[in-house]
Amino acid sequence: MVPRIQTLTARVGGPWSLVLGVLGVVVSFLFAVQLLGTATAAAAPLVERVLARLVVGDAAALGLGWLGASVLANGSVVAALAVSLFAAEIVTAPELFLLVAGSRLGAASVVVLVGVLDFLQKERYSLPEAVEVGLLTFLLTHSVYLPATLVGYLALPLVGTPAQATTGGSTATLRPLSLFEPAANLLTAWLGPGLAVVLAVGVLFGSLRLFDRLLASVETATLRARLFRHFRSTRLSFLAGLLVTVVTTSVAFSLGVVVPLYNRGYVEREELVPYVLGANLGTLFDTLAVAVLLDSPAGVAVVLVLLGVASLLTGAALLAHDAYSRVVLGVDDRLLTDRRAFVAFGLALVFVPLLLVGGSLVVG
Numbered sequence: 001m002v003p004r005i006q007t008l009t010a011r012v013g014g015p016w017s018l019v020l021g022v023l024g025v026v027v028s029f030l031f032a033v034q035l036l037g038t039a040t041a042a043a044a045p046l047v048e049r050v051l052a053r054l055v056v057g058d059a060a061a062l063g064l065g066w067l068g069a070s071v072l073a074n075g076s077v078v079a080a081l082a083v084s085l086f087a088a089e090i091v092t093a094p095e096l097f098l099l100v101a102g103s104r105l106g107a108a109s110v111v112v113l114v115g116v117l118d119f120l121q122k123e124r125y126s127l128p129e130a131v132e133v134g135l136l137t138f139l140l141t142h143s144v145y146l147p148a149t150l151v152g153y154l155a156l157p158l159v160g161t162p163a164q165a166t167t168g169g170s171t172a173t174l175r176p177l178s179l180f181e182p183a184a185n186l187l188t189a190w191l192g193p194g195l196a197v198v199l200a201v202g203v204l205f206g207s208l209r210l211f212d213r214l215l216a217s218v219e220t221a222t223l224r225a226r227l228f229r230h231f232r233s234t235r236l237s238f239l240a241g242l243l244v245t246v247v248t249t250s251v252a253f254s255l256g257v258v259v260p261l262y263n264r265g266y267v268e269r270e271e272l273v274p275y276v277l278g279a280n281l282g283t284l285f286d287t288l289a290v291a292v293l294l295d296s297p298a299g300v301a302v303v304l305v306l307l308g309v310a311s312l313l314t315g316a317a318l319l320a321h322d323a324y325s326r327v328v329l330g331v332d333d334r335l336l337t338d339r340r341a342f343v344a345f346g347l348a349l350v351f352v353p354l355l356l357v358g359g360s361l362v363v364g
Helices: 002-042 045-055 059-072 075-087 093-121 125-160 164-166 176-191 191-218 222-228 236-249 252-264 268-281 287-292 297-319 321-337 338-364
Strands: none
Touching: 002 176, 002 191, 002 287, 045 125, 059 075, 059 093, 059 338, 075 191, 075 287, 075 297, 093 125, 093 297, 093 338, 125 268, 125 297, 125 321, 176 191, 222 338, 236 252, 236 268, 236 297, 252 268, 268 297, 268 321, 287 297, 287 338, 297 321
């Protein structure tokens, strides 16, 4: 009788605890976004002075977004912070665009660096095995977002002058964050703008991490089985990667679902390509949501420019799937088999964002 009761409790408690956990994550995420917006607006003079020293030119904005995502191991937090700075009129539209683009490039770098650390800690893995999926993800991400950054940056002035959107006013009556305004104002006044910004970033980071942990507790065997059937179809594989990432707002989860399939030989590298391309597009939707929640039409426009260009480039890659995959997988093989090339690649991961920031400081 007791085992039956325990089994029933586990069945009931499991789903309900997950639902309550997700609700807690949503509430903490919304509160963090509101607090971030309130605190950055209050701290505008201080933050503006600090950024004036760091962001000397647009290249520094790209490097700062890249470096911030690498240090925090989370591109979404950096992108959300960039949108809040833009809503407070601390950074310009081009700087917002490059900060968000840099956060995507930096987030891809983290996957490779984690693989290297895993190799150093666990002797049962060879270096190629430890970084194989991460390196492929990095190459696919950069093959889309590097040209998307260049094209989008050049096209930004042509997209209806999004900076003017802040003066037009918003007619939206639905403001999901208004519920948190009193608490955010109180905390900002009590802690001061600087500490409130730090707290907001911490809560935002913690909510995303907690969501990753909640997703890690979900039984994914059924999801994997259903995904596995569609990986041989380029279109369905792409849609699966896009939808899983949009729904979960977590690349860690969307890739974590398929990595065991790849490690067991159920999925080929070629079949992962469209899935990862879809996941890469899905990562921008949480940034878009932050811009909407902060009631920043101009911020939405800037993020949509990057999303639109990245979507066009991804579509082109899917149309030329075979040729595109051969090139990317060829570079992947070269880096995995040539130690010198891999060392040079690893050094570039560290020094390119530093040079973008430091070089601009020297020139400035």
